[in-house]
C-alpha cells in the first residue's frame with residue numbers, strides 16, 4: 001500500500017537566527033510524500049485502510065470539518081485504493097463547495113452534512129449505528145484518523161530518522177505525537193505545539209493514547225515512550241485562527257526557504273520554534289521540524 005508514496009526528504013535550512021543560537025535546523029517533509037494523501041494523515045490512514053481491506057469492507061465512512069485535511073486525504077486514498085468513501089461533514093452545506101469538499105466529491109466521496117450538535121455524538125455507538133443503518137456495512141474511521149491504528153502508523157514517521165535530539169510538530173489531537181514517542185529513545189525529546197487554545201488538556205489525552213496503545217498488544221518498537229512536552233502558547237487564538245503576523249511569517253518563510261507552510265498547523269509550529277530560538281529558550285543543538293502537510297487548506 002505504501003509503494004505509491006515517496007520517502008519523505010529531510011531538508012536542512014540555514015537561518016541566521018538559528019546559526020547565532022548554535023541550533024541546527026532540519027525539516028522532515030511529509031508534505032512531499034504524495035500530491036494528495038500527504039502529511040501525517042497518510043500515516044493515520046494506513047493501518048485503518050489495511051484493516052478495512054482485511055475485513056473485506058468496500059466502504060469507508062469518516063468524519064471531519066468542511067476544511068478537513070483528513071477528509072481530503074481519505075477521499076484521495078479511497079479513490080486510489082478502491083474504497084467507496086462517505087464523509088460526514090460538521091455543519092450545513094455551503095454552495096459552492098469550498099476547494100476541500102470539491103476535491104473530495106471529485107474523488108467520488110459522498111458527503112452527508114450533520115448539524116453541530118449531532119456531530120458532537122460522533123464517537124457514540126448510537127450515531128455510528130444510525131449511520132450503519134443508513135449506509136450499510138461501512139468501516140468507520142474516527143475524525144482525523146485518531147485511533148490506535150492511526151497511532152500505529154505514526155510510529156513509522158520517525159523510524160528512519162535517528163540523529164536528532166529534539167523533534168517538533170504541530171498537534172491537533174496529539175495522536176501523531178503519541179505515535180512518534182514510541183519510535184524514539186530516551187535521549188531524544190518531542191515538543192508538541194497544540195494549535196487549539198488551552199492545549200494543556202492534550203496532556204491527558206496523549207497519556208491515555210499511550211496507555212491504551214501499550215495495553216493493546218499492537219506492535220511498538222519501544223515500550224517506554226520518549227520524553228515529550230507541550231508548548232501551548234502559539235495557538236494564535238485557536239483552531240484555524242490566523243492573524244497578519246502569522247500570515248507574514250509564513251510568506252517570508254516560503255520566500256526565504258522555498259517551503260510552503262499551512263496556516264492552521266505547520267505555520268504556528270514553525271513560528272513558535274523560530275520565536276523560541278530567537279528568545280534563547282531553545283538550545284537543543286539538532287532540531288527536526290516535522291512538516292505534517294495540510295497545504296490544501298490554504299486554498300480555502
Ligand SMILES: *Cc1c(COP(=O)(O)O)cnc(C)c1O
Nearest residue numbers: 172173174175176265292293294
Ligand atoms: C491533522 C494535522 C495535524 C495534527 O495531527 P494530530 O495527530 O491530530 O495531532 C498536524 N498537522 C497537519 C498538517 C494536520 O493536518
